[in-house]
Amino acid sequence: IPGDGYRVVLIDFGAKLNIMRCLRERGCEVVVVPHDTAAEDVLALAPQGVVLSNGPGDPVNVPYAVAAVRELVGRIPVFGICLGHQILGLAVGAKTYKMKFGHRGANHPVQDLETGRVYISSHNHGFSIDEASVRGLDIYVSHRNLNDGTVEGIKHKYLPVFSVQYHPEAAPGPKDSEYIFDRFIDLMAGEGK
Secondary structure: OOOOOOEEEEEOOOHHHHHHHHHOOOOOEEEEOOOOOOOOHHHHOOOOEEEOOOOOOOHHHHHHHHHHHHOOOOOOEEEEOOHHHHHHHHHHOOOEEEEEEEEEEEEEEEEOOOOOOOOEEEEEEEEOOHHHHHOOOOOOEEEEEOOOOOOEEEEOOOOOOOEEEOOOOOOOOOOOOHHHHHHHHHHHHOOOO
């Protein structure tokens, strides 16, 4: 998808069109690649950032994707959404688990722990990052589900790498969570870590 801003590679694990729309609205050129694209092939496209899309299933079933993301971390800004969030978590050393009751629907309150603000968000997942497995890593929990306390976002302490479990492109409120895409743009611009 042409654009005059940053070139973003979207790794497609089942991407929603709205992810591309949110990036395009911010001027990004979006290059979509299949879920099994190797890290070196992603980097050969000369992107300024990589988005790991949403998708179905258990993230441990895509070890090739976890390995590719592990190679990308530290070399380029990376932003994960839903399954992409879980894959990123595994790539940086966290663990995931199958939830007893998955999150489904468009009315889940999620708190951004950096700002304290609460957003109503859209969810469709049955796996989550295990918060205990984050301790001691170079990442921290950035967002939390206020219904059950589960991890809804992680952020790297030193690198331009972050992810959210929910769907910021879904906008169950007035585009409540699209600010997450602005954070990604800022990371590509080198304005934050």
